[in-house]
Amino acid sequence: MLTKVNRNIHLNSPKMHYPEYQITPAEPDNRKCIVFAFDKSFVRYFSVALSSLVEHVNESKKYDVLIFYSDISETDKKLITRMSPTNVSIRFINVTFLVEKYFGGIKFKVYGIWSIATYYRLLIPFILREYETVAYLDSDICINDDIDVIFNQLLPTESASVAGVRSAAVTIPNYDIEFFNYIRCDLKLKQPKNYFNAGVMLFNVKKIDVNNFRSEIARVTSKFDLRLLDQDLLNIIFNSSMKALPLRFNLQVSSYARIVDIVEGEIKQEILNGIECNVITHYTSNQKPWNSDKPLFSDMWWSYAKCTPFAIDLYSKKNESKIRYDCLLLLSENKIKLRYLFYFVTALFFSSHKTKYFRTKAQLEKIAAIKKTMEALQNPHL
Numbered sequence: 068m069l070t071k072v073n074r075n076i077h078l079n080s081p082k083m084h085y086p087e088y089q090i091t092p093a094e095p096d097n098r099k100c101i102v103f104a105f106d107k108s109f110v111r112y113f114s115v116a117l118s119s120l121v122e123h124v125n126e127s128k129k130y131d132v133l134i135f136y137s138d139i140s141e142t143d144k145k146l147i148t149r150m151s152p153t154n155v156s157i158r159f160i161n162v163t164f165l166v167e168k169y170f171g172g173i174k175f176k177v178y179g180i181w182s183i184a185t186y187y188r189l190l191i192p193f194i195l196r197e198y199e200t201v202a203y204l205d206s207d208i209c210i211n212d213d214i215d216v217i218f219n220q221l222l223p224t225e226s227a228s229v230a231g232v233r234s235a236a237v238t239i240p241n242y243d244i245e246f247f248n249y250i251r252c253d254l255k256l257k258q259p260k261n262y263f264n265a266g267v268m269l270f271n272v273k274k275i276d277v278n279n280f281r282s283e284i285a286r287v288t289s290k291f292d293l294r295l296l297d298q299d300l301l302n303i304i305f306n307s308s309m310k311a312l313p314l315r316f317n318l319q320v321s322s323y324a325r326i327v328d329i330v331e332g333e334i335k336q337e338i339l340n341g342i343e344c345n346v347i348t349h350y351t352s353n354q355k356p357w358n359s360d361k362p363l364f365s366d367m368w369w370s371y372a373k374c375t376p377f378a379i380d381l382y383s384k385k386n387e388s389k390i391r392y393d394c395l396l397l398l399s400e401n402k403i404k405l406r407y408l409f410y411f412v413t414a415l416f417f418s419s420h421k422t423k424y425f426r427t428k429a430q431l432e433k434i435a436a437i438k439k440t441m442e443a444l445q446n447p448h449l
Contacts, residue, residue, distance in 0.1 A: 088165060088194050093131040093156035098199040099218050104135035104162075104187035105206050110143045112357060113206035114375040115368060117150055117157075120210045122371065128215055130155040133195075135187040137163045146376045160194075162187050169193050173285050176293055180353060185297050188268070189284060192275040199223040199273060204347070205266035207355055209367050212346045220312050221269040227310035228274045229301070231263030232317035235326070239334055241418050242326070254291065254299055256306045263309060265298035266349050267317035280304070314341035321352035324363045329421055357381055361429070396434050403430050 092098060101120075105113055117132075124130055132151070136159055144159055151157050166187070175186050188203045195201050200218050204210075221230040236243040237250065237260045251259040283304045293299040302309075318324055318341045327338045348368075354361045356368035372381050396403070410424035 088168070089197055090133060090158075090160065090194055091197055093158070094129050097129055097131055098197070098223075100131035100133055100195065100198055100201055101214060102133045102135060102188065102191060102195075102201055102203045103206055104184055104203070106136065106182055106184040107138045107140065107143070108182075109184075109206050110139060110147070111375075111377040111381055112355070114147060114150065114377050115372045115381075116204065116206050116208050116210065117147065118371040118374045119208075120214055121151055121155055122374075123210060123213050124152065124155060125213050125215065126152075126154060128154065128213075130215070132157045134159045135162045135184075135190065137161060137166075137184065137187075150375065162190055165190055165194060169281065170284065173288055175288060176296060181296055188265070189297065189300075191270050192272055192277050192280055195270075195272055196277075199271075201270040201272055203265075203268045203270065205349065207350045208266070209348045209350075209364070209371055210346065211348065211367075214346075216346060217267075217269065217312075217316055220316065221271055221310055223271060223273060225271060225310065226274070226308070228271050228308040229305045230269040230271075230310040230312050231265060232267060232312045232314055232319070233260070234262050234264050235319065235322035237262045239326070239330060242322070244419055249294065250302075253294075254303055256302065258306055261306050261309050261311070262302050263311070264317055264319055264349070264351065265301050266319075266351065267312075267347055268301070269310075269312070274308075314338060315344045316346050318342060318345050318348050319351045320348060320363050321350075321354070324348075326422055396430060397437060400431075400434055403427055403434070407431055 092100065103113055103116070113134075120130075120132075132155060134147075134157065139159065148157050166183070169190060170186075175183060177183060177185070191201050191203060200221055200223060202214070202217050221227060234246075234250075236246040247259065250256055250262045254262075256262060284300065287293075287300050287303050291299070291303065314323060314337050318338075323338050323341065327335060327342070330338070348364050350356060350362050350364075350368065352362075356362050356365040357372075362368075372378055375381070407424070407427040407430075410420050410427055414420040414424040
């Protein structure tokens with residue numbers, strides 16, 4: 068049973084004995100699969116990721132998609148399953164008892180927008196032992212190429228346990244000094260520049276010792292106050308055994324894509340290559356295409372969203388979110404003006420403040436546009 072204790076999810080050690088549980092590949096000769104993990108609140112957004120995936124599949128290939136869940140309705144399962152062509156196998160794996168089985172006694176911290184579902188990916192090395200390589204994907208993504216190409220990035224014969232795209236905080240000097248110091252000092256990573264975003268990961272399953280993995284999960288969750296939860300946890304455990312993926316496999320919209328115009332040199336070229344040859348676009352941060360107009364490449368997300376059975380609902384929720392966001396901006400106008408003036412000055416001395424300056428400037432421009440629209444509605448003859 069899951070119980071919330073002081074912002075932690077405490078998994079009680081079950082008294083009953085669970086048999087060994089392994090997922091068998093959908094095709095005997097295909098030892099690679101794609102895993103998504105989410106709860107019922109993310110079903111509609113996942114459908115967009117799936118829509119983008121099936122848009123780019125190769126008809127001559129077979130695709131094995133597993134969905135780790137705990138509370139998705141049968142109706143939603145049917146709607147999702149109907150989205151897939153015949154060469155894409157979709158299976159729903161209820162992991163409720165598996166979380167208890169493998170992580171009983173461990174306290175998992177959750178807060179804000181996160182739920183216990185963010186930790187479901189930790190089950191991959193335990194229940195997918197019959198696979199060689201597993202791609203874990205967050206649901207707030209768009210896939211813009213045949214997803215099968217990602218498996219060429221980490222072969223079973225390689226020594227790395229996992230692979231992922233490194234965070235902008237560790238690849239771009241002075242991009243986020245505070246977070247880089249958190250990675251280096253609080254998480255105590257021996258190789259802080261290996262810190263990766265866990266929203267797109269490859270697991271080299273056979274290279275991971277599950278007994279040691281579970282012990283490390285227990286140790287890390289009890290010793291560290293993890294700001295980014297499972298992402299921090301995975302980085303601590305695999306810091307010295309990760310392989311860096313090219314940026315095109317996880318173009319993080321809230322960081323890399325947003326700052327391409329203010330960086331120079333090799334990193335600028337890498338970002339441009341990541342945009343031009345993009346495989347996965349990842350809508351990181353709390354601002355998503357479905358609740359804000361701010362994320363770059365939102366039009367891309369909506370082009371896939373309209374092909375889902377949840378399209379009407381997604382559009383209606385977007386309008387509700389937009390109204391709430393506009394109201395919040397208007398109520399916060401004076402605070403935003405003060406922040407704008409502050410960053411206008413400090414950006415001259417701290418390059419890391421340039422992004423915040425442009426953000427507050429855009430917010431003020433948005434407020435001006437909202438006021439203009441409101442004035443036009445109040446005075447239709449002007």
